[in-house]
Amino acid sequence: MILVKYLIANWKAQATLSEMILWIETFRELLHTDHTVQHKLEKKELTIIICPPFPYLLYIKNRFQDVEGITVGAQTVSHIKEGKYTGEVTAKALKDAATFSIVGHSERRSNFHESEDEIERKVSLCNQYHIEPILCVRSENDTIYEDVKIVAFETVEAIGTGKNEDVAHVLEMKQKMKVPAETSFLYGGSADEENMREYLDTGEVHGFIVGTASLDPREFFTMAQKM
Numbered sequence: 001m002i003l004v005k006y007l008i009a010n011w012k013a014q015a016t017l018s019e020m021i022l023w024i025e026t027f028r029e030l031l032h033t034d035h036t037v038q039h040k041l042e043k044k045e046l047t048i049i050i051c052p053p054f055p056y057l058l059y060i061k062n063r064f065q066d067v068e069g070i071t072v073g074a075q076t077v078s079h080i081k082e083g084k085y086t087g088e089v090t091a092k093a094l095k096d097a098a099t100f101s102i103v104g105h106s107e108r109r110s111n112f113h114e115s116e117d118e119i120e121r122k123v124s125l126c127n128q129y130h131i132e133p134i135l136c137v138r139s140e141n142d143t144i145y146e147d148v149k150i151v152a153f154e155t156v157e158a159i160g161t162g163k164n165e166d167v168a169h170v171l172e173m174k175q176k177m178k179v180p181a182e183t184s185f186l187y188g189g190s191a192d193e194e195n196m197r198e199y200l201d202t203g204e205v206h207g208f209i210v211g212t213a214s215l216d217p218r219e220f221f222t223m224a225q226k227m
Helices: 018-034 037-040 054-063 106-109 116-128 167-176 198-199 217-225
Strands: 003-012 044-053 070-074 100-103 132-137 150-154 186-190 209-212
Touching: 003 100, 003 186, 003 217, 018 037, 018 054, 018 217, 037 044, 037 116, 037 217, 044 100, 100 116, 116 132, 150 167, 167 198, 209 217
Parallel strands: 003 044, 003 209, 044 070, 070 100, 100 132, 132 150, 150 186, 186 209
Antiparallel strands: none
């Protein structure tokens, strides 16, 4: 089974409005000067998902609406369906702004103490409102839900360090986690243009969730070229 490859830019809390606009214009210019990436997108061999802070979702969605294969995702979503919960961003509120949402990122689990029960509810709400969840897992102790089609394995020790995890260990963890064959399996943890091929060449890794390297539009575009 040949699965679509995914390249996900997770900007986290690191982009201002002016920085975001410059990123978009630079990336669009690269798309128009080198058609290799656009060709992969049009053939549905590659999907690029940009996950900015919440306020920028609709702006980015509108700026790329003329480019097939590039879409936006939320960095997280509330485990609450709706109601009087100041500050929460629900799946119902996101359904017209985001096509995807990251769920269970290790930074959310550790910094905001997200429980497995909350993550399960987030997955359910995403599916209810037709948002594709990108489920992040750290080990075989994290649950992979049956209705999840994209799983991103994060090596917590590698995130933001510039030191990626050994490929053999990533594949070993994929087996331990019993990732279904029809599920897209992504890697996250200091993935960049220098180390990405060693994962893709295995045929077992179908893309990346990229943090630091995604903040540079030129480096991120180079990654897209190599997918």
